[in-house]
Amino acid sequence: MSSMSLLETVIRRTLIALVLLFFLFPIFWIVLMSFQTNEQILRIPPSLFFKPTISNYTALVSGELVTAVGTLKLTFTQNLWNSAFLSVASVFLALVLGVPAAYAFARFKFRLGEDIAFTLLSFRFAPPLLVLLPLSLYFTDLGLNDTYIGLIWIYQLIALPLILWIVRGYFEDISPDIEHAYRIDGHSWAGSFFKIAIPLALPGIAAAGLLAFIFCWNNFVFALILASADKQPVTVGALAFVTAAGISYGQIAAAIVLSILPTLLLALYAQRYLVEGLSLGAVKG
Amino acid sequence: MATLELDGVSKSFKTGDVLSDVSLTTGDGETVVIFGPSGTGKTVLLRLIAGIEEPDKGDIRLDGKSLVGMASDARGVGMAFQNFALYPHMPAYDNISSPLAARGMSKERLDEKVHSIAKLLKIDHVLTHMPKALSNGQKQRTALARALVAGPQVLLLDDPLRNVDAKLRYEMRLELPRLLSEFKSTTLYVTQDYKEAMALGNRIAVLAAGGLAQIATPEDIYLRPANVEIAKLFGEPTINLLSTTIETNSKGPTVRLADLKIPLDAHYERFQGRKVRIGIRPEDIAITREAREDALKIEVVAVTPLNERVVTLFKLADGTECFASAPDIQSSTTTRRHGAAYATIKTDGILAFDHNQGQRIEATAE
Numbered sequence: 001m002s003s004m005s006l007l008e009t010v011i012r013r014t015l016i017a018l019v020l021l022f023f024l025f026p027i028f029w030i031v032l033m034s035f036q037t038n039e040q041i042l043r044i045p046p047s048l049f050f051k052p053t054i055s056n057y058t059a060l061v062s063g064e065l066v067t068a069v070g071t072l073k074l075t076f077t078q079n080l081w082n083s084a085f086l087s088v089a090s091v092f093l094a095l096v097l098g099v100p101a102a103y104a105f106a107r108f109k110f111r112l113g114e115d116i117a118f119t120l121l122s123f124r125f126a127p128p129l130l131v132l133l134p135l136s137l138y139f140t141d142l143g144l145n146d147t148y149i150g151l152i153w154i155y156q157l158i159a160l161p162l163i164l165w166i167v168r169g170y171f172e173d174i175s176p177d178i179e180h181a182y183r184i185d186g187h188s189w190a191g192s193f194f195k196i197a198i199p200l201a202l203p204g205i206a207a208a209g210l211l212a213f214i215f216c217w218n219n220f221v222f223a224l225i226l227a228s229a230d231k232q233p234v235t236v237g238a239l240a241f242v243t244a245a246g247i248s249y250g251q252i253a254a255a256i257v258l259s260i261l262p263t264l265l266l267a268l269y270a271q272r273y274l275v276e277g278l279s280l281g282a283v284k285g
Numbered sequence: 286m287a288t289l290e291l292d293g294v295s296k297s298f299k300t301g302d303v304l305s306d307v308s309l310t311t312g313d314g315e316t317v318v319i320f321g322p323s324g325t326g327k328t329v330l331l332r333l334i335a336g337i338e339e340p341d342k343g344d345i346r347l348d349g350k351s352l353v354g355m356a357s358d359a360r361g362v363g364m365a366f367q368n369f370a371l372y373p374h375m376p377a378y379d380n381i382s383s384p385l386a387a388r389g390m391s392k393e394r395l396d397e398k399v400h401s402i403a404k405l406l407k408i409d410h411v412l413t414h415m416p417k418a419l420s421n422g423q424k425q426r427t428a429l430a431r432a433l434v435a436g437p438q439v440l441l442l443d444d445p446l447r448n449v450d451a452k453l454r455y456e457m458r459l460e461l462p463r464l465l466s467e468f469k470s471t472t473l474y475v476t477q478d479y480k481e482a483m484a485l486g487n488r489i490a491v492l493a494a495g496g497l498a499q500i501a502t503p504e505d506i507y508l509r510p511a512n513v514e515i516a517k518l519f520g521e522p523t524i525n526l527l528s529t530t531i532e533t534n535s536k537g538p539t540v541r542l543a544d545l546k547i548p549l550d551a552h553y554e555r556f557q558g559r560k561v562r563i564g565i566r567p568e569d570i571a572i573t574r575e576a577r578e579d580a581l582k583i584e585v586v587a588v589t590p591l592n593e594r595v596v597t598l599f600k601l602a603d604g605t606e607c608f609a610s611a612p613d614i615q616s617s618t619t620t621r622r623h624g625a626a627y628a629t630i631k632t633d634g635i636l637a638f639d640h641n642q643g644q645r646i647e648a649t650a651e
Contacts, residue, residue, distance in 0.1 A: 177368060
């Protein structure tokens with residue numbers, strides 16, 4: 001009996017280790033690459049032992065990339081700031097618009113309600129490339145090309161449906177009687193929304209916000225087409241390292257490390273909310 | 286303090302009618318128990334009064350002022366939900382103080398009121414606890430405190446004892462009438478438990494499929510139910526119902542049960558020849574081993590001692606099964622034996638119902 005469970009434990013641990021290796025090895029390798037020079041990276045066979053250098057990072061921060069052909073200007077810090085600003089602003093706007101909408105869809109039955117909700121979700125189905133061409137034409141006409149406002153608007157395609165549908169589910173899980181009780185106590189409609197519905201759905205709102213943030217942060221194609229260098233996020237900015245003189249793997253690796261750092265930290269911090277959010281079903285009574 | 290009037294209130298949902306044409310007027314500070322089997326719209330009735338739902342037809346008035354169309358927060362009612370509906374993210378204190386905070390009460394007054402009601406309901410030691418950390422009984426008391434604390438004109442209690450254990454339910458059944466009289470609120474109390482209804486109500490409003498079947502004092506409902514269905518809902522074991530016909534002989538009206546003619550009140554004479562269902566409460570049947578002239582010959586099938594009383598299942602000579610219930614002290618050991626025995630019926634408790642429609646036939650002159 002105990003040998004059976006020992007065997008199970010061994011198998012389970014091995015499988016978990018394999019999965020972790022599969023997902024974490026690339027990240028581990030990129031972290032290693034970011035401390036190596038291009039020569040060390042391209043050496044065959046690759047080696048785990050090398051003399052670490054921080055030249056990749058200094059290049060990114062100072063904004064100057066010295067290559068065989070000459071010195072290249074880098075806008076990486078600007079890209080990083082763009083990513084942060086675009087993602088935060090987009091998620092903020094999506095929360096302001098999406099949370100009340102999610103509440104409305106969860107609590108009230110109105111004409112075309114389901115159709116509107118589904119249409120919003122369907123924005124997620126459309127391949128971005130399909131809408132990009134007409135969109136860039138419209139944006140030129142409206143003067144929104146290469147503006148933060150235009151990008152934040154377009155990012156709503158990513159963030160809004162996500163927040164709307166996730167948060168709606170959380171609102172639906174809250175017993176309406178809890179809100180009714182609050183109204184009967186003598187509180188206004190707004191009171192029951194802000195003091196009951198929002199706090200109870202907060203884990204879900206946090207989870208949806210985090211997810212939307214990550215999706216916005218990782219977006220590549222919208223910003224590639226609709227923005228120029230000084231408005232572009234890190235995902236597009238990393239392309240700058242593919243230069244005429246060759247591909248600077250070291251800088252790309254360092255850029256990736258720096259660009260995953262904020263989302264990673266945010267995810268670690270928000271983990272407890274995510275777990276709480278998933279166990280929301282226990283809120284009854 | 287307040288008179289609540291329901292005037293022809295109807296409400297239907299997509300699934301079908303729930304309430305049709307319910308009219309009911311409560312007295313000042315009266316406790317009316319809304320009683321009925323599940324699915325008869327008891328909770329819906331409370332929700333209509335609280336403003337969670339709006340009636341399709343009819344009017345709801347509080348002291349003559351219509352509540353229909355008014356938002357819940359303006360109605361001045363207090364309500365305790367069956368599932369408690371406590372605010373899970375607030376400690377018990379904030380749950381209870383919520384109605385007072387909504388009325389803009391000063392911190393000191395509020396604090397005083399919360400503590401005094403918490404003391405009354407014996408939850409003053411758990412005021413800092415979150416609802417999650419409360420036992421079911423404490424949750425129920427917190428919900429009750431929240432409903433009561435602002436001294437609402439109308440108090441709506443939706444089966445508040447449903448989700449608490451038997452011991453607590455018994456305690457609360459004794460405690461509630463005192464509590465309710467202290468707050469002087471006009472109370473509507475929903476329950477599915479006839480004992481609770483009898484214990485708490487000044488009057489009981491019985492809801493049957495669709496509408497109000499009878500509204501009367503507990504004694505009236507038990508002794509003079511409007512129809513067979515209501516008679517069946519009150520009492521445990523349920524009332525014995527036997528099909529027969531009212532006959533008249535020289536001594537007055539009688540009904541034949543198996544091999545015996547049972548005399549009825551003289552007033553039943555005018556129903557001579559009518560096919561009826563006779564209702565006999567189990568406690569009106571006494572079982573003995575000795576043969577008596579006025580006793581039915583029966584066969585005892587099963588005896589269930591329930592500590593405070595004994596329930597006996599027996600068969601009449603024609604095979605009909607009936608229940609008898611007697612306090613344990615009276616039932617000698619011999620009647621616990623299965624087999625032949627005799628049953629005497631206390632005749633003044635006999636009820637007669639129309640055989641087809643089921644309404645009770647009144648034993649009074651015209």
